[in-house]
Amino acid sequence: MPLQDALFRPVRAGNAFEETVERLMQAIRLGVVGPGERLPAERDLATRLGVSRVTLREAIRSLQDAGYVESRRGRYGGTFVNSPLPVPAPDRRVDPAELADALTLRWAVETGAAECAAGRALGPVERRNLLSRLAECRDASVDSYRRKDSRLHLAIAEATGSASLTAAVADARTRVNALLDRIPLLPPNLAHSNEQHELIVTHIVAGDPEAARRAMAEHLDGTALLLRGFLS
Template sequence: MTTGEGAAALRADAGPDAGADLAAEVLRPVRGLHAFEACVEQLGTAVRLGLYPRGSLLPAERELAERMGVSRATLREAIAALRAAGVVQTRRGRGGGTVVVQRPTLPQRTSAAQRAARRSAWLDVLDFRRIVEPGAAALAASRDLTETQRQRLRTAHAAVVSAAQPATHRQADSRFHLTVASLTGSPHTIEAVTAVQAGLHEMLSAIPVLPTNIDHSDAQHARIAAAVLEGDGPRARRAMEEHCDDTAALLRGLLD
């Protein structure tokens, strides 16, 4: 069976309007600076909850973009992320569209209880990160940093920006966050951020690399570094909160 035939068979099984009414209530205008991550979260969650069952078609791009209050370009980037994660397929031409082909899941060798426990643990990491890392950024900004410390942060940020490979970028990303934590001079803070980054790395390794998200992340890193170097604690906290929120939205959309 070809990809197109398989998608057609799935659509026939699912029915044309499965979950459409409820999905219309769940999908809503996104808010925040980065609509891409919010779109991925909403669409991924809608698929995971069965509002768009396996084999069903997503609504047309124009309808989804209007419903979610985003440009069609942003919506296409979000759908591309879901496609890269193996959640949907896109068919061109007459009768085409974006078809849900599977739910994002953990490996099938794990039981439902194990998957639920893993998801619960991951969500807890995201909640803990939202508490710890913004506080670490604000505390780092409040310190009287030496020139050596300031250069360490600049170097860590430059390494993220210049990383060419996905694996290299993720490692540089973690080092940047750990560098911010190290500037606090607080062993407990450094320990907490290290634990958060370990859990985050596991989650990020389970989703595809998304260039749009990396661009957003790099821009946020620049704002965090600038706020810390300028000694602006409230601004450093806000920048890190925004960064944590966008990453969490992406992961909630793509992880099951």
């Protein structure tokens, strides 16, 4: 199988935008589409990835804003990989083992927290706190989004009633935030994250542990895709 076919295979539906960004970044970082070269035509690429052209355009626009590609018009136009590519500052380089360890820890403790929170009989104060943090995150500006996002995830951990689990989620979140600070904020991802947050909290409040765990796992997978795409 040609390498392009391997990289540009259909993405999964749950995190289509995030996985599309990851696939494009893999192709760029591995030199499958090198500096100065053109990405496959939009229609062809959307078909190969199994995503809508709207999703693909959002992904390309995000990489354009981050300095990885540029769009050119005209007969010989298209989306071209920039030359040279952005060079991460030395303090933004990440050890792959460190990234994998942080993501594994976060997945373990946060999916568990969502499941445990949904399995408890939450009181009115806990429910209000969850819904309040959800609203704050949904209404947050780009500049304050990560802080409000962290507060929502910690509120979910607090809803478990376990101080130890809450502390573990706080530690995991601190590590992941340090990694997230090294990649650009992508507005389509923030909108998708808010939709996923809504689903997670809905399942917790409804008392459905398995659904809450699944929703949290899918949410964390989306973040992991972006981190691996930009930092691996």
